[in-house]
Amino acid sequence: MSDKERRSFLASGNLISISEAARLTPYSAEYLSLRARTGHLRAMKIARNWLTTRKAVLSYLAEQERKHRKMQREVVYE
Numbered sequence: 001m002s003d004k005e006r007r008s009f010l011a012s013g014n015l016i017s018i019s020e021a022a023r024l025t026p027y028s029a030e031y032l033s034l035r036a037r038t039g040h041l042r043a044m045k046i047a048r049n050w051l052t053t054r055k056a057v058l059s060y061l062a063e064q065e066r067k068h069r070k071m072q073r074e075v076v077y078e
Helices: 003-011 018-023 029-037 054-077
Strands: 015-017 043-046 049-052
Touching: 003 043, 018 029, 018 049, 029 043, 029 049, 049 054
Parallel strands: none
Antiparallel strands: 015 049, 043 049
């Protein structure tokens, strides 16, 4: 994430913790923090805590759903 993106991310004021994000998803906080560390979930680390936004979580969920559907289509048509 670029410096400009980090500032925009912080300025959004809609930050939530990874543990709060986990309550919105079928994923654990540990898994979401792994996805954040590897850059798959848009998030940033402040001190010892990973923070993200509801929008980023919803975007991640939508992307996972698209991948899942694509995999299902590939399996069915093979």
